[in-house]
Amino acid sequence: MVLLENKVAVITGGTRGLGLGIAQTYAAAGAAVVIAGRSKSTLDTAIAELEANGARAAGTTCDVSDLEQVEALGAFAVETFGKIDIWVNNAGLSAPYGPTTAIPASAFMRVVNTNIVGVYNGSMVALRHMLPNRSGKLINLVGRGSNDRDGVKFQNAYASSKAWGRSFTLSLARENEDSGVGIFAFNPGLVDTDMLRQVEVVPGFEERVKPLETVMRLWANEPDLPAQKALWLASSATDGKSGLLVNVLTGQRVMGGLLREALRRITGKPAPDMSLDIRTLAPERQQS
Numbered sequence: 001m002v003l004l005e006n007k008v009a010v011i012t013g014g015t016r017g018l019g020l021g022i023a024q025t026y027a028a029a030g031a032a033v034v035i036a037g038r039s040k041s042t043l044d045t046a047i048a049e050l051e052a053n054g055a056r057a058a059g060t061t062c063d064v065s066d067l068e069q070v071e072a073l074g075a076f077a078v079e080t081f082g083k084i085d086i087w088v089n090n091a092g093l094s095a096p097y098g099p100t101t102a103i104p105a106s107a108f109m110r111v112v113n114t115n116i117v118g119v120y121n122g123s124m125v126a127l128r129h130m131l132p133n134r135s136g137k138l139i140n141l142v143g144r145g146s147n148d149r150d151g152v153k154f155q156n157a158y159a160s161s162k163a164w165g166r167s168f169t170l171s172l173a174r175e176n177e178d179s180g181v182g183i184f185a186f187n188p189g190l191v192d193t194d195m196l197r198q199v200e201v202v203p204g205f206e207e208r209v210k211p212l213e214t215v216m217r218l219w220a221n222e223p224d225l226p227a228q229k230a231l232w233l234a235s236s237a238t239d240g241k242s243g244l245l246v247n248v249l250t251g252q253r254v255m256g257g258l259l260r261e262a263l264r265r266i267t268g269k270p271a272p273d274m275s276l277d278i279r280t281l282a283p284e285r286q287q288s
């Protein structure tokens with residue numbers, strides 16, 4: 001079924017990882033897709049990949065922390081495909097793993113500027129296009145921290161930014177509940193991407209991140225699984241349902257992962273490779 005026929009979707013951070021998975025899924029469902037990221041070479045590779053799969057795709061470099069660049073991204077989408085129906089604030093970053101007091105201020109601020117300021121910028125630009133038309137779907141990515149009432153130690157920058165993302169998105173949805181625009185918070189669960197595999201850590205915290213390999217083996221998915229959920233969110237199936245917080249990692253999936261792992265052990269099948277690329281933060285970077 002072609003769920004997004006004649007729709008135009010903007011996906012920030014659509015150049016790799018989950019964002020590229022969402023772009024591919026939306027394009028396969030009939031949408032024209034506009035992707036953006038900071039790296040020009042990654043952008044070009046992603047557009048070539050999308051086009052090779054038959055997608056109507058375009059893109060531009062954009063750092064979401066800069067409002068002018070996000071406004072230019074919105075204008076680029078309208079110039080290229082005539083309108084914006086769907087906007088996914090997917091671009092996101094994490095800081096090195098470790099105590100908040102040992103994280104360089106610059107790394108902490110990068111997370112704030114991308115995961116908070118970037119989501120604010122993207123939401124404002126998207127709503128400026130959507131509210132006058134009384135239609136559209138705005139999807140903001142949340143994640144670890146958005147459901148944790150007790151806080152998340154050693155991942156404070158990321159987790160607190162995602163808690164903010166949840167509150168910000170659901171507040172926006174409430175403020176605009178009669179607007180005709182669907183506003184959703186989307187937690188994709190664990191996704192096997194660079195963000196998960198490439199982990200920077202504060203010296204002395206290397207062993208503490210190792211259990212993530214087991215967690216990934218149990219519950220990480222390829223981007224196409226959460227992308228299907230993002231497709232559902234962007235489709236007419238969610239008309240009139242603004243304000244949803246959708247989690248891919250449900251209790252059923254948690255149980256499914258445990259059962260799969262038990263079966264793998266019983267049958268003696270080799271474990272899939274979930275090795276992490278753990279990089280220790282240089283001591284001098286801890287000060288900057």
Ligand SMILES: NC(=O)c1ccc[n+]([C@@H]2O[C@H](COP(=O)([O-])OP(=O)(O)OC[C@H]3O[C@@H](n4cnc5c(N)ncnc54)[C@H](OP(=O)(O)O)[C@@H]3O)[C@@H](O)[C@H]2O)c1
Nearest residue numbers: 013016017018037038039063064091092143190191193195
């Ligand atoms: N992977 C997971 O398990 C997981 C779980 C829950 C939630 N999420 C959320 O899902 C989203 C995508 O994560 P991912 O795992 O796919 O990450 P990823 O593989 O690291 O990809 C991140 C994407 O965002 C772009 N990006 C980063 N900072 C940007 C900025 N300031 N401006 C514009 N683009 C920027 C990157 O391109 P450039 O580097 O070229 O800019 C890249 O395209 C994030 O919001 C993340 O928090 C992921």
